[in-house]
Amino acid sequence: MSKNEKIKEQIGWLKVVFGLLVATVVSLLGWMATHYKDAEPIIMISAMITSLFLVYAIAMVNIKAFQKIDELEDL
Numbered sequence: 286m287s288k289n290e291k292i293k294e295q296i297g298w299l300k301v302v303f304g305l306l307v308a309t310v311v312s313l314l315g316w317m318a319t320h321y322k323d324a325e326p327i328i329m330i331s332a333m334i335t336s337l338f339l340v341y342a343i344a345m346v347n348i349k350a351f352q353k354i355d356e357l358e359d360l
Contacts, residue, residue, distance in 0.1 A: 292357045299350040306346065310339045 286294075313336050317329065324332075 289357065289360055292353055292360070296350060296353050296357070299346055299353065303343065303346045303350065306339055306343045310336055310343065313339070 313332055317324075317332050317336070321329065
């Protein structure tokens, strides 16, 4: 496998991870929006912290993907 193909596969994998993280954040925010009155405070706080962590992970995956795209451009 050439370096070009390897980087393309890594970008493809990052797209999958990015999509899963975004879907998880959207689902978690939707759950929080529908249960904000009924949920225990500790559960809601945990959901908020988790959503912040997931948003950070999305940003890191996005940065890594752009680095790979730049690396692919340099080849």
